[in-house]
Amino acid sequence: MDGTVYEFERLPMATQRPVPAAARRAGGGPSGALVGVIRNPRSHRNKGHAPEMAERPDVITRTPRTREELARDLVEMAGMGIAMLAVDGGDGTVRDVLTCGASCFGENWPRMIVLPKGKTNALAVDLGLPNHWSLAEALDAARRGPGVDRRPVVVNGAGVNGGSLVGFFLGAGIFTTATNEGQVAHRYGAFNSFAVGLTAVSGILQGLFGTGSRGWRGITPIKLFLDEEAREVRRSQYGPPETRYAILVSTLNDFPLGIKPFGKQPDGLKYLLVDYPLRRVIALAPALLAGWEGALLGRLGVHRGHAQEAIFDVGDKFILDGEAFPAGRYRLTLGPKLNFVAP
Structure with a gap:
């Protein structure tokens, strides 16, 4: 339905056998x-x-x-x-x-x-x-x-969330709020880069001047463990230790409006984690989205990096390519190499 994000109760299961x-x-x-x-x-x-x-x-x-x-x-x-x-x-x-x-x-x-x-x-x-x-x-x-x-991102669940997904852009935390706001922009005729721009401006303003701990200032239980060693991405002193403000994971290089949320990370599962909605961090959002990589970011709880595989643990729904999937613990890996026709 227009103006909403479709929510799945579980990940889809494979229903067909491979074709040799x-x-x-x-x-x-x-x-x-x-x-x-x-x-x-x-x-x-x-x-x-x-x-x-x-x-x-x-x-x-x-x-x-x-x-x-x-x-x-x-x-x-x-x-x-x-x-x-x-x-x-x-x-x-x-x-x-x-x-x-x-x-x-x-x-x-x-x-x-x-x-x-x-x-x-x-x-x-x-x-x-x-x-x-x-x-x-x-x-x-x-x-x-x-x-x-x-190469896409493969998301594998376990238990009640068993099944798998294959896509290109995963997010949770404030990204879920941003996706819902983007659907509102779509309803009023804004699409693609224009919708991204409207949503980003709205989010920055509400994050800077809003109050409370919900909406654009909400935090979510999120953990990210990298590679075979399952080392957790470090966390700053800001905010409750089991939560993060935002997470993005993707294998793509270029994004609408020229934004570069992952900076200059090499190929792989690129990630961006933001610990807490500090107003200093939100004020730096335009520079951050432009790819700025100052040493100050880590001290403020902004973390970038890449991995070949990861464990993603989220306490609320997450978004993969525009639709919502349930909270849980998931394994993220790189999918097969796909060749796309390009101009």
């Missing part, structure tokens, strides 16, 4: 390599528009309405031997395709195309895609260049 590589036939048609298209008809810029190039025999378009249908469509496409897989939607659609496709493609994904039709398209920004990137333009670009490689 030997069972995937080489797909092709009169115009060349076979292209599978997963189209989300509910995405912002897809409403009221017909699928692109659906009449071509080498373009197989599916519009699943449920995750079960999506999983079946992806198994079908894997068995057909598609050479390219186009995701026609926003960041949430990309997350659903990667999550449902993990069990059938494994480490051997087809070449990926993103058609940025959602309200938020952070992955498209990182890939350098134009706002209006058509399937025809993407196929032309696929013939011209090798594309770019990206």
